[in-house]
Amino acid sequence: xxxxxxxxxxxxxxxxxxxxxxxxxxxxxxxxxxxxxxxxxxxxxxxxxxxxxxxxxxxxxxxxxxxxxxxxxxxxxxxxxxxxxxxxxxxxxxxxxxxxxxxxxxxxxxxxxxxxxxxxxxxxxxxxxxxxxxxxxxxxxxxxxxxxxxxxxxxxxxxxxxxxxxxxxxxxxxxxxxxxxxxxxxxxxxxxxxxxxxxxxxxxxxxxxxxxxxxxxxxxxxxxxxxxxxxxxxxxxxxxxxxxxxxxxxxxxxx
Amino acid sequence: xxxxxxxxxxxxxxxxxxxxxxxxxxxxxxxxxxxxxxxxxxxxxxxxxxxxxxxxxxxxxxxxxxxxxxxxxxxxxxxxxxxxxxxxxxxxxxxxxxxxxxxxxxxxxxxxxxxxxxxxxxxxxxxxxxxxxxxxxxxxxxxxxxxxxxxxxxxxxxxxxxxxxxxxxxxxxxxxxxxxxxxxxxxxxxxxxxxxxxxxxxxxxxxxxxxxxxxxxxxxxxxxxxxxxxxxxx
Numbered sequence: 221x222x223x224x225x226x227x228x229x230x231x232x233x234x235x236x237x238x239x240x241x242x243x244x245x246x247x248x249x250x251x252x253x254x255x256x257x258x259x260x261x262x263x264x265x266x267x268x269x270x271x272x273x274x275x276x277x278x279x280x281x282x283x284x285x286x287x288x289x290x291x292x293x294x295x296x297x298x299x300x301x302x303x304x305x306x307x308x309x310x311x312x313x314x315x316x317x318x319x320x321x322x323x324x325x326x327x328x329x330x331x332x333x334x335x336x337x338x339x340x341x342x343x344x345x346x347x348x349x350x351x352x353x354x355x356x357x358x359x360x361x362x363x364x365x366x367x368x369x370x371x372x373x374x375x376x377x378x379x380x381x382x383x384x385x386x387x388x389x390x391x392x393x394x395x396x397x398x399x400x401x402x403x404x405x406x407x408x409x410x411x412x413x414x415x416x417x418x419x420x421x422x423x424x425x426x427x428x429x430x431x432x433x434x435x436x437x438x439x440x441x442x443x444x445x446x447x448x449x450x451x452x453x454x455x456x457x458x459x460x461x462x463x464x465x466x467x468x469x470x471x472x473x474x475x
Numbered sequence: 476x477x478x479x480x481x482x483x484x485x486x487x488x489x490x491x492x493x494x495x496x497x498x499x500x501x502x503x504x505x506x507x508x509x510x511x512x513x514x515x516x517x518x519x520x521x522x523x524x525x526x527x528x529x530x531x532x533x534x535x536x537x538x539x540x541x542x543x544x545x546x547x548x549x550x551x552x553x554x555x556x557x558x559x560x561x562x563x564x565x566x567x568x569x570x571x572x573x574x575x576x577x578x579x580x581x582x583x584x585x586x587x588x589x590x591x592x593x594x595x596x597x598x599x600x601x602x603x604x605x606x607x608x609x610x611x612x613x614x615x616x617x618x619x620x621x622x623x624x625x626x627x628x629x630x631x632x633x634x635x636x637x638x639x640x641x642x643x644x645x646x647x648x649x650x651x652x653x654x655x656x657x658x659x660x661x662x663x664x665x666x667x668x669x670x671x672x673x674x675x676x677x678x679x680x681x682x683x684x685x686x687x688x689x690x691x692x693x694x695x696x697x698x699x700x701x702x703x704x705x706x707x708x709x
Contacts, residue, residue: 268584297586308577325485
């Protein structure tokens with residue numbers, strides 16, 4: 221579980237996060253949604269420790285990451301997995317080497333155990349036969365899957381994803397969504413996903429948090445999002461005819 | 476800078492990275508250094524011969540002048556400037572691309588000390604391998620002079636060899652190699668700084684690469700003056 225309390229972050233005069241309180245539960249896919257510039261990415265980077273928050277606390281199963289010693293922070297980082305928007309795969313390494321990298325750097329396992337673990341993760345994302353290819357030789361969807369394999373290779377407790385579906389076709393996006401949900405449940409991890417893809421929200425949103433101007437303005441799940449009349453949600457989610465129709469159907473079903 | 480010298484997460488991974496950098500920054504520069512040194516050595520000999528075309532001056536003075544020019548200045552300084560262009564742009568653009576494609580952030584999230592893992596092996600590889608490149612350059616520069624002198628008939632091989640031996644001071648070689656180590660540190664650390672701190676996209680990576688080459692070249696020239704003044708000027 222990740223507990224965020226009163227998180228604030230500014231860049232010079234620009235207050236990006238203005239006191240965000242939220243709890244992300246274990247074994248759930250937690251989605252952060254919001255318009256561009258709402259503070260989603262900064263929020264995620266604060267959780268990851270890539271940005272130092274000005275105020276507030278971030279508790280990883282009760283451990284405040286902002287009060288940790290350097291060594292403890294290093295240990296915590298090995299419990300985090302991250303899927304970057306563009307994959308952030310190391311260009312000079314093959315797909316297999318990318319997945320092996322965290323293991324070789326941190327795992328106290330024999331060479332054969334390391335190889336087995338990497339192969340397991342690659343086959344889990346259905347890329348068992350792509351190990352020898354370089355990132356430049358694979359598609360965007362495959363890059364995302366390699367990135368997921370690399371993120372889970374050290375058995376993380378917490379998985380973070382920044383726009384995992386951006387730049388993907390709808391079918392591949394659904395595959396990535398389902399993969400993230402399956403992995404979250406299978407390994408019982410706390411997953412936090414930054415997205416503005418409404419298909420993802422409807423497909424896998426166990427817990428959805430809407431950020432607006434650096435504040436949490438709504439939270440609920442994918443079923444509640446269809447029922448709510450909160451203008452923050454309706455203005456943000458139900459802007460297209462497709463989603464208006466979905467909401468209409470959901471309302472009719474409720475009656 | 477302080478983060479460069481923290482304890483490695485796993486020493487074997489840093490060693491592997493160091494070996495890779497020796498390959499990228501060192502071996503890959505051998506060909507360009509060899510070609511430039513050979514031809515510049517030849518040109519230095521021919522031009523010196525033309526300027527010393529006087530019956531009172533013995534021909535072996537041409538070899539002495541060639542030797543001193545190559546050992547004291549051409550090999551350590553000019554080759555370092557060439558390496559500032561080749562290696563400096565390579566380092567800045569590689570790190571810059573890693574920065575804008577979030578590969579450095581990926582290392583940070585994993586808990587890897589990214590400056591130490593990415594920059595330290597480059598600095599060490601250059602500081603260790605550049606003196607070897609400069610020794611090679613000295614040898615090939617002098618060889619180029621020998622061949623050009625012989626082919627043009629401006630100096631005979633026995634005179635050239637005699638000139639090389641006359642008044643030779645091994646201290647100059649040590650001095651030049653020491654300079655090279657300082658230059659290697661300047662080139663790699665300045666270029667790494669510009670690459671590592673890139674913000675933006677492809678345009679900024681290109682700009683960082685250019686700044687890295689210009690700044691490290693100027694730093695090499697200034698350091699060359701200071702070292703020469705301090706070591707040889709007194």
